[in-house]
Amino acid sequence: MIIRFCINGRDTELDVRGDERAVDILRERLGLTGTKEGCGTGECGACAILVDGRARLSCLTLAAQLDGRDLTTIEGLGSPEAPHPLQQSFAERGAVQCGFCTPGMVVAAADLLARDPHPGREAIREALSGNLCRCTGYSRILDAVHKVDER
Amino acid sequence: MQHEPYDIGPARPRLDALAKACGAELFSADSYPPGLLWAGARRCGVPHGILRGVDAAAARALPGVHAVLTREDVPGSNRQGIVHKDMPVLCGTRVRHCGDPVALVVAESRDILRQALALVRVDIEPLPVLADIDAALAPDAPLIHEADGSNVLLAAEIRKGDAEEALAQCDVVLEETFFTPSQAHAFLETENGLACLDEDGVLHLTVSTQAPFRDRFEIGHALGLAPWKIRVHSPFLGGGFGGKDGATVQCLLALAALRLPGRTIKMWWDREESFLAGYKRHAARMHYRLGAMHDGTLKSVVCRLWYDSGAYAHLGGEIMELGMEHAAGPYRVEHMDCRGLCVYTNNPVAGAFRGFGVAQVSLAFEGMMDRLAGRLGRDPLDLRRQNALRRGDRNCAGVTLTSSVGLDECLRRVRDHELWTTRHTWKKAAPPFTRRGVGIAAVFNGMGYGRGLADNAIAKIELTPDGRFVIYSGVPDMGQGNASTFAQIAGEMLCQDAGRLEVVQPDTERAHPSGSASAGRTTYTFGQALIKACELMTAKLVRRAALALMIDEPGGITLVPGAVRHLPTGKELPLAAMGAMLPRDDRVCVAEYLMPVSREVPDTGRDFPLGFPHLIFPFAAHLVRVEVDELTGLVRVCDYLAATDGGRVLNPQNFHQQIEGAVAQGLGFALMEGFGTENARITTPDLSTYLIPTSLDFPDTQSVAVETLEHSGPFGMKGVGEVGLNGPLPAVASALSDALGARIDRAPVTPAMILELLASRGAQA
Incomplete structure (x- = not known):
């Protein structure tokens, strides 16, 4: 089936099968490998993308469900040359170690900040609790989100 | 343009961090x-x-x-x-x-x-399924590897003095058996x-x-x-x-x-295949007898260790070896008799995991110290300080510690911290139906491969034609940040900004063999090789610049950001000019480093073909405050403090990242993560049944660096990747014992276990 969506500001049309997952078309057909897959069953959050501004798990989403949506992946938030403030903050505050969970974390944090521009640390803990990180122990991630406005 | 050399000492963001945060870094999965x-x-x-x-x-x-x-x-x-x-x-x-x-x-x-x-x-x-160590050791057990003639992968001993004889002379002898579970690495990229x-x-x-x-x-x-x-x-x-x-x-x-x-x-591999076929931490059983004198002096440790290797060896013998070498803890103990059996079973394959055999015995030796403190009515921290290894002591494997030893200072930092000094009032303020406890642990973790296998690295650095330096890393970066630290070492040695430094990830055709990213050796060994390579590079560029600048004497020529400068005349030659001028052969420097090994030959440990003994040890003292809900058995970790001796800190951000991450993984090991099997079939195939810590589970770790000077290490550092994992389990066990008045002998400590302990001790509650 043909689906049409806007991804990272670009209108896109794709022919997809009914059983294709969103994460696979992003990574394999659109080359957007910043979106990671850590479990495939919705438990780790590494595959989060913004669907109409809200963080959603692309491993549990079918490609067909993207039809008509506005999507932002980690690449759409910013690039090393022009990073999003969250990406900059994660990098500067030591919130990145292996970095495999980071895109999903940044996406989940972007969703939170869109709804609550100045969340407290506990609200950040809550909002990121669906994103697993095995390297950091989380505290620098919480700092990166909490202090995103401080430079 | 303002220059800022990417040098050693300050907390600098890692060079890989921004690309990773933008999803631009390509992992092999990508x-x-x-x-x-x-x-x-x-x-x-x-x-x-x-x-x-x-x-x-x-x-x-x-x-x-x-x-x-x-x-x-x-x-x-x-x-x-x-x-x-x-x-x-x-x-x-x-x-x-x-x-x-x-x-x-x-x-x-x-x-x-x-x-x-x-x-x-x-x-x-x-x-017949051999689902645990006892089944595999039964006389009629089928052989998992028939050619071996036994299900024992390795039987080994480390002896020092006459432990049984010494035990008989002790004022106090304590005995206990401890159990630690299998644990999954659960890295995000399978x-x-x-x-x-x-x-x-x-x-x-x-x-x-x-x-x-x-x-x-x-x-x-x-x-x-x-x-x-x-x-x-x-x-x-x-x-x-x-x-x-x-x-x-x-x-x-x-x-x-x-x-x-x-x-x-x-x-x-998908997550389930990773859990099924990937390696795990060895489950272990540890039987201990500890003998001490009335004044608290440790005398003798007799212990028997069993490590479950699962179906294959991986590094089972070497992992058990490291546990045995640490079996009596970071203490002066005159006599030790430690025997270990690493046993094949039909469980998932056990292998290397941060804390490499030592995470297991840490529960046991620290559990024994707490029991001894209780028996003698001693302050547990003071008792540890009394026996803590100092430089020049022989450790429990008989090796003289000629390298840096900062354990006592780690313990002092904990003792003077308000989380310790206020513990009594904090405990008394426990809310209704909760109990509070404060626990500590002293741990260490031998660094490097140990004797018998050259712990060697070869660093290569190239000046590019456009005047940048490329470091060809020989050891992977699994997230610990060594690649960026390599750039920092080169930045320090060559006085260059981050923009002029690039690290190429290992490629066997472009880099030189430098061993594995493991054993806390990565930055230590490769870093030393890189320092030498940078010294060669500096000496070479100075001599080549002297030619180009027509200066007869290279003294007074130095590297500055982006250039080579002759100090007496102020003449400069841009690095880009040097790079363009020199043929490739002349733009490359290669140097190697071999980690030192103990020169002693302890009359023991002969069962280990390699890996015994170790010479250099990072140390740590941890403190945890926990609150136990008497009604539900839930444990809340309220505060965590880790004081770590990793030698000199090259980059505080990377250092604390390692400690914080290791503590989180260790708290998971203590309270959440038991890799499940039932009759050798896995029962925790995914991340909804195998739970690892989330952002809600544990507090921020307060990490304190105790900067000893490790003379053998690059800029005085020691590898700090593993030691942080060894503290949380014994510290939590100690805190729970303090809260409940009951001894903890196994992990993970689940709410069900807590309720059982509370019920069995209801009368005392």
Whole structure:
């Protein structure tokens, strides 16, 4: 089936099968490998993308469900040359170690900040609790989100 | 433009961080070259049995299937293993755990692969399942590896003095048995890689691996290939923690690539396959007797350790060795008799995991210290300080500590911290139906490979024609940040900004063999080699600049950001000019470093072919405050403090990252993570049954650096990646004992265990 969506500001049309997952078309057909897959069953959050501004798990989403949506992946938030403030903050505050969970974390944090521009640390803990990180122990991630406005 | 050399000392953001935060860093999982084929292993699904046959006809007949390979298709020895080569690439006659691979399928797409794997029929005659150490050691137990004549992978002892005799002379003798569970690494990027055999017969692999140079030899041995016809590239890893040290996808990928020349093959284990077939921490049982005098002096430790190796060896013997070498803790103990058995079972394969055998014994030796403090009515911190190893002491394996020892200072930092000084009032303020406890632990973790295996690294640095420096790393970065630290070392040595420094991730064709990313050795060993390479580079550039500047005497020429400057005249030559001027051969410097080993020859430990003893140890003292809900048994970790002696800190940000991450993993080990098996079948196949810490579970760790000076290390540092994992379990056990008045002898400590302890001690509550 043909689906049409806007991804990272670009209108896109794709022919997809009914059983294709969103994460696979992003990574394999659109080359957007910043979106990671850590479990495939919705438990780790590494595959989060913004669907109409809200963080959603692309491993549990079918490609067909993207039809008509506005999507932002980690690449759409910013690039090393022009990073999003969250990406900059994660990098500067030591919130990145292996970095495999980071895109999903940044996406989940972007969703939170869109709804609550100045969340407290506990609200950040809550909002990121669906994103697993095995390297950091989380505290620098919480700092990166909490202090995103401080430079 | 303002210059800021990327130098040693300040907390500097890692050079890899921004690209990772933007999703721009390419991990090996992120590669999908055109025309790739997908490979997958058919796992046997049976813990123990005779493999009577594999029927691949239906799978082969499926359109889109390019190959179905079985044991008969494996050239070479079919044996993998780092030291002890006992693990088949594909099983032929016998299966030894549920994750054993019996067929390899290569298909056009993942969907076809999945269908084909389900069509491979396996005929297995079940054998009795050896689901734990005792079953494997029973006299009538079937042999898991028949050629070995026993289910014992390694029986070993470390002796010092006469421990039994000394025990008889002690004022106090305590006895206890401890248990620690299997633990999964649960890195976010599961095992994966790509392979392609090119037209020249060179096998190219890109793998999420901690040991690309060793992989070449392991693949070569297993598949009968010349190692120099194998090229392995390891991009940044999405986590490793030891679980990517050794064969995962490598030989299977190589086998598929050999069968289908010119095609790129991709294999990526899903989470369940990673849990089923990946390595785990060894479950252990530890029986201890500790003897001490009334004044608190430790005298003697007699202990018996059992490590469950699962179906294959991996580094089981070496891992148990490290545990045994640490068995009496970071204390002066005159006498020790430690015997260990590393035992094959039909459980998932155990292997390297941060804390490498030491995380287990840390619960035991610290548990004994707490029991002793209780018996003697002593302050537990004071008792540890009294016995803490100092520089010049012999450790429990008989090795003189000639390297830096900061344990006592770590303990003093904890003692003086308000989390310790206010503990009594804090405990008294426990809310209704809760109990509070404060626990401490003193731990250490030997660094490097130990004697018997050269812990060597070779660093290469190149000045590019455009005046930048490229460092060819020989040891992977699994997330710990060594790549960026290498840039920092070069920035310090060559006085250059971050923008002029680039680190190339390991590629066996471009870098030099430098061992594995493991054992807390990565920055230490490669860093020392890199310092030497930078010294050679500096000396060379100074001499070449003297030629170009027509100066007869190179003294007074120095590197500054982007240039070489002659101080007496102020003349400068841009690095770009130097780079453009010199031929490639002359722009490259290579140097190597070999980690020192103990010069003592302890009259013990002869059972270990390699890895005994170690010479350099990071130390740490941890403190935890916990609150226990009497009604639900839930444990809340309220505060955590870690004081760590890792020598001089090269970059505080990286240092604290290592400690905070290790503590989180250690708290998971203490309170959440028991890798489950039932009759050797896994019961925790995913992240909803195997729970790892989330952002809600634990407080921020307060990490304090105790900066001793490790003379042998680069800029005075020691490897700090592992020691942080050893503290949380004993500290939590200590805090829970304090809260409940009951002793903790096993992990993970679950709410059910807490309720049971509360019920059994209800009268005292």
